[in-house]
Amino acid sequence: MNKNKFGILSMLLAVVVAFASCKPAVEGEETGSKILINEVLMVNETNYQDDYGMHSAWVELFNKSYGNYNVASHMLKFSNTPGDTASYFIPKGDVLTLIPPRQHTLFWADGQPERGTFHVNFLLDPTQETWIGIYDGGNKLLNEVTIPANILAVDQSYARAIDGENKWEIRGEGTSKYVTPSTNNFTLDKNVKMEKFQVQDANGIGMAISAMAVVFSGLLLLFIIFGSIGKVSTWWALRTAAKAKGLSDEETKESMTKGSTPGEVFAAIAMAMHELQEDVHDHEDTVLTIEKVERRYSPWNSKIYSLRELPRK
Amino acid sequence: MGEFGNFLIQNLGDFWTYTGIYNATWQHFAMIAIGIFFIYLAVAKEFEPMLLIPIGFGMLIGNIPFNMDAGLQVGLYEQGSVLNIFYQGVQQGWYPPLIFLGIGAMTDFSALISNPKLMLIGAAAQFGIFGAYMIALALGFDPMQAGAIGIIGGADGPTAIFLSSKLAPNLMGAIAVSAYSYMALVPVIQPPIMRLLTTSKERVIRMKPPRAVSHTEKVIFPIVGLLLTCFLVPSGLPLLGMLFFGNLLKESGVTRRLAETARGPLIDxxxxxxxxxxxxxxxASEFLTLDSILIFGLGALSFIIATTSGVLFVKFFNLFLSKENKINPLIGNSGVSAVPDSARISQHVGLEYDPTNYLLMHAMGPNVAGVIGSAVAAGVLLGFLL
Incomplete structure (x- = not known):
């Protein structure tokens, strides 16, 4: 029983450790929203052009999830001054509002919504602090960004350093930080993990050790837990059986320490009994006669299966 | 008439360029010969017929030569062709989890639950994967390709297909065929290694009969198994999730129809x-390459390493076990998760040395643990490399 208690205690400890090791909430971390404002360019002189060949300010949205996301019926809101907010309702019925997984879409802040779905009804002013938010159809704020006044020069954007992550930076200042409309802010041009393995574990020993450690840990955990569950289960079964027989606690303990009879013994007894029961008759001579049975009727040749019913008027 | 005759000749000439005979190369005939050999192995030798007949016949289908430039949409690699649509299940990786669902619904984990220490043998046999991984790296494959090749040592076809479709799609055909071929050849590969690594005294070790496992334990197993393994290796979720789900369908006792469908018509x-x-x-154009030959060689090595590590691990484990709890090292090979073939090998080899020592029920423990172990290993490789 002490072992059982130990097993239960170790399981409880494992649960506590598991909860304690849960990922802590990081201050300032994005909410669970799948759609994020990813980059904003406020003064466009030589940057990206819209379909009309115009250089307008733009707001880039990023679908952080690994599934499609439709921004139709969402609202893009903008404000320079508290209490004065412009809202743009993203129309339904345009297939382009469906953003593929981990992809981007641009909205042109040119104040000319008549030019199409992706042209909003407000303009951005870099000389004032600017707040932009995106709301879902139920007017729930999904994501927002506040851009301080006068931090963006011409053709500079305010962008997340890595798509979907929290750190924002000014882009377009030097050669290393490009403005990236409608594409990744951070370009993955190599498989970092694989390169790490190629450089640091060229012969694969590190992978073998770490992976085998994980495989062993997983199965070791199962071993420990099912070892404990098995002991509890055996103890419980014996106890229940003993109670059913009306044995006292002392007698139960005694019955538990007697050990179990090997399965082979029961199998041998069962087989012997089976043979004995089956062997009640002498072997007799038998004659097997097969006669052809002639049956005139069969459901297969019934007319009801071959004729269609007459239509009822 | 002369013009019409020319038209007929030109027409027949065009048709001739469409025929398999016109487009055939020696590589096509080589692959067709391999396909026929697989079918022969399945029919005449009964080596894994359920796998080798579909694969062998598939090789015939895939290697009928045709004019690739004609846009006939008949080839497996032609977008939108019927074969290509069937192939999506392999390419997108959704056949393997469904196979695992069926395996879960047909597997009895009682042997493992009654003697959980056998799980560690299933873990030890996964050395085959990482042994092959290291050799593949040494041969010049990149880490992702080496990981996909190494998984052949898990002796688990669906897992091999699942992982290679993610890590090295261009090698998937060779890896899948290699994995299934060696699974069929388990009766040839394993016994000599088992005999070589064990003493005559060890081969006749009698193990304690497994205890009866209660229904409650059987129901708890897939739930706890899923939670533990997937919390540790979430990347193994598609395989492990379906494996344990199938097992719960079987063991719950209240979803008989679903379990029967999963282990019957669905898996078929x-x-x-x-x-x-x-x-x-x-x-042929995709398959007959030096890489494929290397993969076949590495596949054989990975099976040898897996069997060796399983047997040696049992011998090592026995050093810490009391006399009555010792494990017969002949079940070490069954950590290689070719279910139930490698467990059957333990039984056959065991009976050669003691005709009354039945090892099958004991060997099924590490065998099914090997399935879990190889799925976990696949998850680890995915997590590390992708």
Missing amino acids: VITILLGVTVGASTQ
């Missing part, structure tokens, strides 16, 4: 589609 349908498309994916 998926096995047919998987086997034929994997076979057809060995199109």
